[in-house]
Amino acid sequence: MKKKYAILFLLAIGAINLLGCFGNAQTHSKKQGSLALGNKRPNIIFYLADDQDVYDYGCYGNDKVTTPAVDRLAKEGMLFTNAFTGQAICAPSRSQLFTGKYPLKNGCFANHTATKPSIESVTEHMGRLGYEVILAGKSHVKPSKVYQWDRAWEPVPKKNVPRDYIPLDSIEHYLKNSNKPFCMFITSKYPHGKYFDVDDPKAENIKFYPFNEDKKIAPEYVKTKAGYYRSIEEDNTQLESVLKLVDTYLTDNTLFIYSADHGVSGKFTVKDIGLKVPFVARWPTVIKAGSVSDQLIHYTDVLPTFLEIAGGKATPDMDGKSFLRLLQGKDVEINEYVYGVRTNQNILNSEIFPSRMIRDKRYKYIRNFNALEVVERNLTGKPNVDYFIKRGAYAFRNEPYEELYDMRKDPFEQHNLANEPELRAIKETLSKKMFSWMSRQGDILSDIPGRIPIVAPGGNKGFKLDQDTPTRQIPDSIKNTLGKEDYTIIEHW
Incomplete structure (x- = not known):
């Protein structure tokens, strides 16, 4: 009888240990983040x-x-x-x-x-x-x-x-x-x-x-x-x-x-x-x-x-x-803010009009870096380059330098609030956070007025801003006038 009880006792201990192993395995799985079934x-x-x-x-x-x-x-x-x-x-x-x-x-x-x-x-x-x-x-x-x-x-x-x-x-x-x-x-x-x-x-x-x-x-x-x-x-x-x-x-x-x-x-x-x-x-x-x-x-x-x-x-x-x-x-909450990028180059209607965006659940701020109201400060003094800077600004003449929207009241962004005095603090906060993000991203744009980069790939690849596309015509006097020194070259492209 003692031997029988000893065997039963050992079996019970084994079962408890086995259950413990399953429990530990499940705990380990949760710690690793896996949501596996079995x-x-x-x-x-x-x-x-x-x-x-x-x-x-x-x-x-x-x-x-x-x-x-x-x-x-x-x-x-x-x-x-x-x-x-x-x-x-x-x-x-x-x-x-x-x-x-x-x-x-x-x-x-x-x-x-x-x-x-x-x-x-x-x-x-x-x-x-x-x-x-x-x-x-x-x-x-x-x-x-x-x-x-x-x-x-x-x-x-x-x-x-x-x-x-x-x-x-x-x-x-x-x-x-x-x-x-x-x-x-x-x-x-x-x-x-x-x-x-x-x-x-x-x-x-x-x-x-x-x-x-x-x-x-x-x-x-x-x-x-x-x-x-x-x-x-x-x-x-x-x-x-x-x-x-x-x-x-x-x-x-x-x-x-x-x-x-x-x-x-x-x-x-x-x-x-x-x-x-x-x-x-x-x-x-x-x-x-x-x-x-x-x-x-x-x-x-x-x-x-x-x-x-x-x-x-x-x-x-x-x-x-x-x-x-x-x-x-x-x-x-997963993200307090999300961000957006606009680069119009390398599309059929290529124009120089880069933008950046920051948005939380309610407010959205946009900076259009080559808006018509600031285009003069982006000029380089080189007529062939400035032609494209001005062309980009005029192509989007209705888009202002700054935009601010209340996305709860205006989800389709019809009413720009960037110049509303009571929202100045919100605009400044969003702008500051956006530029901080741009810096962390290694952005080619900054908050310093001046040159707007014209991007192009390294080597002798396409991507020429000074050539016609099926939907965009360049005057003959400006064609093929941009040199490598006029572009910001992105080698890995």
């Missing part, structure tokens, strides 16, 4: 649309556009009402998602340009944590040494539509056969133009806002907008196909995020119609269905969030912060 870490999918306004979704209040798949995600997950990118252009916007750094710091602050070659991106950071990192669709980032995808699938041609489709077959095959945790970016080419050709479009089928209300009676605008809406619908069809694959092959321990890289109505600006983005997250094991967050989050926060979910943490040089606590239902 030993399986969550898969992460980020679906990115191209050039779509935050105002053009059913879940964001537009009842005239067809977005049932995005609306469904909002019902099943969390809708963010204050999500931002730092630049309303394709390449700079995407570079933030993949690096956790604003465009000025990561180096890609003009369209079609490269990230600094010394930067580590999501491919390395998540790879070190045991994740496969995949790009399915449009890239628009470089160099390849920074973005070393484990797998990368190009968009695929499809008949009777204006843009290539996401690679659905490759995505399905991967989801069906994946055997390790992964982070997949599905990057659509929709609704970016070229848009569908819609017959007999009507203004009453389009939702208008203060920034485009005057265009209701413009037939070409209505036709373009109708084609844009139809392209949104086509992208929603793609998204529905992806969600069906996710629900078929993956578990509930999957974080799925939908966003669009920037707004098309505010492209190339620092207005909210360009920088504010749709952002919807679904994660059945973590996120409460139908929840909403008005906390300020930013594209630079995405990589730090993914790292924490995977059991790692952001590096000190990243600009972003993890918003995992928001996904877990904790209403905490």
Whole structure:
């Protein structure tokens, strides 16, 4: 009997120790930040649309556009009402998602340009944590040494539509056969133009806002907008196909995020119609269905969030912060301020008109460094250079040197309050904090009056301001007059 009781006692002790081991393992997992179910870490999918306004979704209040798949995600997950990118252009916007750094710091602050070659991106950071990192669709980032995808699938041609489709077959095959945790970016080419050709479009089928209300009676605008809406619908069809694959092959321990890289109505600006983005997250094991967050989050926060979910943490040089606590239902401040950059060079309508922006939940401050009212102090005394400085200022003659908006009362930035005496302290505080941020970013602009940099890539690459583009003509007397000494050269471009 004593032997029998001794065996039972040892078995009980063993069971207690075993339970303790499980408890310690769970505690360790929490300390590491991993939200794995058992030993399986969550898969992460980020679906990115191209050039779509935050105002053009059913879940964001537009009842005239067809977005049932995005609306469904909002019902099943969390809708963010204050999500931002730092630049309303394709390449700079995407570079933030993949690096956790604003465009000025990561180096890609003009369209079609490269990230600094010394930067580590999501491919390395998540790879070190045991994740496969995949790009399915449009890239628009470089160099390849920074973005070393484990797998990368190009968009695929499809008949009777204006843009290539996401690679659905490759995505399905991967989801069906994946055997390790992964982070997949599905990057659509929709609704970016070229848009569908819609017959007999009507203004009453389009939702208008203060920034485009005057265009209701413009037939070409209505036709373009109708084609844009139809392209949104086509992208929603793609998204529905992806969600069906996710629900078929993956578990509930999957974080799925939908966003669009920037707004098309505010492209190339620092207005909210360009920088504010749709952002919807679904994660059945973590996120409460139908929840909403008005906390300020930013594209630079995405990589730090993914790292924490995977059991790692952001590096000190990243600009972003993890918003995992928001996904877990904790209403905490992630960012007091978010920032924006405007660089009009290397686009078809290239002009010298750089801007910077700072915004909190209520107020927004913009500095337009080459506004017409200050252009004289930016002149260099070199006629060929000053031609382009003046040209940029006159191209945006209606944009003042300083702008200040109360975003609660004026979300479409129609009433500039920069000269209101009672808001002077707020303007000065925001301005000071913005320039402090610019300094930390290594910005090529400063608060010192004078020369406005004309940026260009190193070597003998394109990017010439003194040449014609399909939408911009330069007088023959000014063509090819800018020398290397007239530019601020960005070697890594």
